[in-house]
Each structure stands twice: as C-alpha cells, then as structure tokens.
Amino acid sequence: MHPILNIAIKAARRAATVINRASTQIDLLTVESKSPNDFVTEVDRAAEKAIIEVLQEAYPGYGILAEESGESGADSEFVWIIDPLDGTTNFIHGFPQYAISIALAKNGVPEHGLVYDPIRNEMFTASRGGGAYLNDRRIRVSRRVRLSDALLGTGFPYRQFDNVDAYLGMFRELTQKSAGIRRPGAAALDLAYVATGRLDGFWEIGLAPWDMAAGVLMIQEAGGLVSDLAGEANYLTTGNVVAGTPKVFGQLLPIIQAYRGDKLQA
The missing domain is CATH 3.40.190.80 (D-Maltodextrin-Binding Protein; domain 2)
Incomplete structure (x- = not known):
C-alpha cells in the first residue's frame, strides 16, 4: 500500500473514533442547518479537525479542500479532498449508512482515495494504477452487462x-x-x-x-x-x-x- 494511503487511513480511523463515540449519544448533539436539508453537527467538525491534523502533520505543504472548513492552499500541486462524515442526515437519525471520504488529488486529478464505513469497519482504498481494495482484498466491479x-x-x-x-x-x-x-x-x-x-x-x-x-x-x-x-x-x-x-x-x-x-x- 502506498505510504500516502497509510496516512489517510490513520486519519480516517482517528475521525471514526470521534464519530463512533458520538453515535451512542445522538440525542445530545447540536444540529445546525447550513441550508435547507443540509445539516452539520459538532461531530462533523471534530472529525474533520482530527483528519486534517493527521494529514498536515505528515504532509504540511499540501492543500486542503474540506466540506466544513473550506479550502486552503488551493494553488498547491497536491490537495486533500475531505468529507469527514458523508451522510450526516443519516447519522443524526441513527440510520446506519454514513462514511468518511478522503482523497488526494494531484493537479485536480484524484491519485489516492479511501472511503471508510466506521459501522461495518469496511475500508475501501484505491491508488491510481494500483487497483482498488476492500480491507486489503482486491475488488472489481460486477460482471453485469444488461x-x-x-x-x-x-x-x-x-x-x-x-x-x-x-x-x-x-x-x-x-x-x-x-x-x-x-x-x-x-x-x-x-x-x-x-x-x-x-x-x-x-x-x-x-x-x-x-x-x-x-x-x-x-x-x-x-x-x-x-x-x-x-x-x-x-x-x-x-x-x-x-x-x-x-x-x-x-x-x-x-x-x-x-x-x-x-x-x-x-
């Protein structure tokens, strides 16, 4: 596995700790509306902060494009693209379908990426030219033709x-x-x-x-x-x-x- 993915996985697991802890106390969350039907909680922000801290410690010169904190270092050749909690509406309703998404783009093209489901402990990863994996097992799209x-x-x-x-x-x-x-x-x-x-x-x-x-x-x-x-x-x-x-x-x-x-x- 590419070293960049190892760092991204470390960041995703750090965020998952925040999310999993909060998932047992959903009724106590403060929920804000960014726009109609688009919500954010302190969990989104805390998870994003955890991810960014890990990524910036390892790669301090890389840019960031994150859902909650926005964009920084946009002129960088390498930019992390982060969704700390995709499926916030599901999360605040206790509906068990949400994930952490982290990608690294080079000149606007994704080169490495992961999607982590903290409920099922499923870590989907991919690197350009290196294949796609689910928990270290190579995956392929289905064989459906119709x-x-x-x-x-x-x-x-x-x-x-x-x-x-x-x-x-x-x-x-x-x-x-x-x-x-x-x-x-x-x-x-x-x-x-x-x-x-x-x-x-x-x-x-x-x-x-x-x-x-x-x-x-x-x-x-x-x-x-x-x-x-x-x-x-x-x-x-x-x-x-x-x-x-x-x-x-x-x-x-x-x-x-x-x-x-x-x-x-x-």
Missing part, C-alpha cells in the same frame, strides 16, 4: 430542487428498465459499492467534490467507467456523475442524458 439486470444507486435532490423534474424523468424510466434502484443517502459509499460490485451503476446530480473524489477513483481502478452527464471527466467540477460497469454504464448514460435539459450542467 441494464435490465442491474441494481442502481442514486441520490434524490435534497438541497436544490431546480432539477427535480429532470431527475424524476430519469428515475421513472430507469425504474422500469433496471432490476431496482436504491437511495441509501451517502454518495461516497454508493460509489464504493459500485467499485466492489454491490451496485452495478450509479448516478447523481449536484454533488460536491468531497462526495465523490475517492469513490470515482475506486470505480476506475476496479474496472468501471465514470463520467459527467456529457460523457466527459468533469464530474468534480459539474457535480454530476454517472458510473457503472462498462456495459451498464454504456446503457445508463444515454438515458440520463436524454433528461438533462437546459437546467443541468454538462
């Missing part, structure tokens, strides 16, 4: 609702053309599940870079395909992502593109 046999993941719009009609069109058609659709509520884990074959495809509109930087790298290293809605690699910029096994991706993307409309970024 959309009609595919289990898809997605995320419903919950902050900005300009795209609801387009999304409902996608959902309506894909519900009929797939084996099923799931919306667990933590995009980082959804993408990791595509990488390990638990989901055969995924799409979502309006994500942030920290939601997907690690997960998209995992899918690529696990043999899958990832793009934005235009079929290009600008998902970290547009916030729109489509992913899946090579065959499922090829059938999924055109359906989503048909509902893109003028309101969605490419």
Whole structure:
C-alpha cells in the first residue's frame, strides 16, 4: 500500500473514533442547518479537525479542500479532498449508512482515495494504477452487462430542487428498465459499492467534490467507467456523475442524458 494511503487511513480511523463515540449519544448533539436539508453537527467538525491534523502533520505543504472548513492552499500541486462524515442526515437519525471520504488529488486529478464505513469497519482504498481494495482484498466491479439486470444507486435532490423534474424523468424510466434502484443517502459509499460490485451503476446530480473524489477513483481502478452527464471527466467540477460497469454504464448514460435539459450542467 502506498505510504500516502497509510496516512489517510490513520486519519480516517482517528475521525471514526470521534464519530463512533458520538453515535451512542445522538440525542445530545447540536444540529445546525447550513441550508435547507443540509445539516452539520459538532461531530462533523471534530472529525474533520482530527483528519486534517493527521494529514498536515505528515504532509504540511499540501492543500486542503474540506466540506466544513473550506479550502486552503488551493494553488498547491497536491490537495486533500475531505468529507469527514458523508451522510450526516443519516447519522443524526441513527440510520446506519454514513462514511468518511478522503482523497488526494494531484493537479485536480484524484491519485489516492479511501472511503471508510466506521459501522461495518469496511475500508475501501484505491491508488491510481494500483487497483482498488476492500480491507486489503482486491475488488472489481460486477460482471453485469444488461441494464435490465442491474441494481442502481442514486441520490434524490435534497438541497436544490431546480432539477427535480429532470431527475424524476430519469428515475421513472430507469425504474422500469433496471432490476431496482436504491437511495441509501451517502454518495461516497454508493460509489464504493459500485467499485466492489454491490451496485452495478450509479448516478447523481449536484454533488460536491468531497462526495465523490475517492469513490470515482475506486470505480476506475476496479474496472468501471465514470463520467459527467456529457460523457466527459468533469464530474468534480459539474457535480454530476454517472458510473457503472462498462456495459451498464454504456446503457445508463444515454438515458440520463436524454433528461438533462437546459437546467443541468454538462
């Protein structure tokens, strides 16, 4: 395993200690609303602080792009992209589907990444050119080749609702053309599940870079395909992502593109 990933894993486990301790006292948490349906707690902030402390101790010259504390050192060649608790709404309801996501990008391209599920103790990792792993076991996307046999993941719009009609069109058609659709509520884990074959495809509109930087790298290293809605690699910029096994991706993307409309970024 690359030394950078070892440091990221140390940071993720440090944050998991904070999260797991708080998960036993959810009723005592102070919950703030950043925007409608977008919440933050002192756990998010404490977990992020723990992650950043570990990363900066090891790599003090690297930039940071983190969900709660924002961006620093953006002109650095290397930037850590951090979501300390993806699935905060799940967490504050005691719904056991949330994760820590950490990626290191070089000139804007993810090179190393992890998604850690502290509930199940599942550590998904990937390095560019080095493959993707779940708890040190090599993982691959599923062998599904037909959309009609595919289990898809997605995320419903919950902050900005300009795209609801387009999304409902996608959902309506894909519900009929797939084996099923799931919306667990933590995009980082959804993408990791595509990488390990638990989901055969995924799409979502309006994500942030920290939601997907690690997960998209995992899918690529696990043999899958990832793009934005235009079929290009600008998902970290547009916030729109489509992913899946090579065959499922090829059938999924055109359906989503048909509902893109003028309101969605490419």
